[in-house]
Amino acid sequence: MNKRPLYFDYAATTPVDERVIQVMVDCLGFSGNFGNPASSSHAYGQQARRSVEQARQQVADLVGAQAQQIVWTSGATESNNLALKGVAQARAQSGGHIITSQIEHKAILDTARQLQDAGVAVTYLLPDAEGLITAQAVSEALREDTFMVSLMLVNNELGTVNDIPAIGQRVREHGALFHVDAAQGAGKVAIDLAQWPVDLMSFSAHKIYGPKGIGALYVGPRAQQRLQAQIHGGGHEGGLRSGTLATHQIAAMGAAFVLAAEHFAEEAATIARLRERLLEQLSGINGLRLNGSPTQRIPHTLSLTFSEGEFNSQALSASIAFSATSACNSASNAPSHVLLALGLDARTAGRTIRLSLGRFTTEQDIDQAAQLIKAAAASAPAFWATAQP
The missing domain is CATH 3.90.1150.10 (Aspartate Aminotransferase, domain 1)
Incomplete structure (x- = not known):
């Protein structure tokens, strides 16, 4: 060999941490926590629902959010799509303007180009010489019709960390929503959504020793009524993301976030x-x-x-x-x-x-x-x- x-x-x-794998295994098989979290009328569903809500709190705890602000998705790519498309499509008027950068993940860049095809104007900021997007650059790009700014916390190729609080303050003063792709940042950067002026933030489990196929989107109070669902069929997750919840993946993501906090x-x-x-x-x-x-x-x-x-x-x-x-x-x-x-x-x-x-x-x-x-x-x-x- x-x-x-x-x-x-x-x-x-x-790789999935062995401790996280055990949490997943405990949610599989007839002797495990296999019930449908939406089936709350019997013990199997109630047990699964408790695991889902516990994991929601665990994810929220790492990033300074409230549990009810965490929406489960299939990963950061879906979270990014829900954030950008969801806000754009929820607007009463068409068009408008969003700001992102030329060094974002393709999940943002490809989604932004889809919005361009639908009539949204997009500004793609260049990074400075050190691979950073500055608050000043964002300020200079803001327009009267800017309704969203989307930037990553940690660049996935360079490892550079944008000053999200400073950028968020400029965006908040303007009145636009601020989305942050934090797939590479959770567990590596101290995130405090109770203090940061951020409205939407994307997370992924498989970047933090959890399984693939599960992620989350933080939806802050300013964004809650300005987001349109992209997946329909049952009204799960407060109507923002329908589909049977994968208890084993969700519980594993929660466990991964707990380990990240502890270490x-x-x-x-x-x-x-x-x-x-x-x-x-x-x-x-x-x-x-x-x-x-x-x-x-x-x-x-x-x-x-x-x-x-x-x-x-x-x-x-x-x-x-x-x-x-x-x-x-x-x-x-x-x-x-x-x-x-x-x-x-x-x-x-x-x-x-x-x-x-x-x-x-x-x-x-x-x-x-x-x-x-x-x-x-x-x-x-x-x-x-x-x-x-």
């Missing part, structure tokens, strides 16, 4: 230490560049660009699981739209890799990865001479 590569792609997805400080410190260990060992590679702000970022995600002739990705891919771009771009093999927006050309973007660390990364993983990356850089010149146009 071949040895599995080192895993450095936590930003794409995380928040410890995990952040450990990953920061591992990140510094990796960067120190790679510091001797000529021309190596870290993309994005060196300070306003999470320690988990590194975007590294190698100088011309300094990297052989093919030599590395069998030994390390990493990304050459975000998961949303990998299917098309297109250059990263995030790196292009930063000013890198397609050729330079092709010499960039994303390494993302997580809960199960060890010092041994770091040391082995550093040696492999340095070897790939050392073997690069002949590769680039033959493989590049």
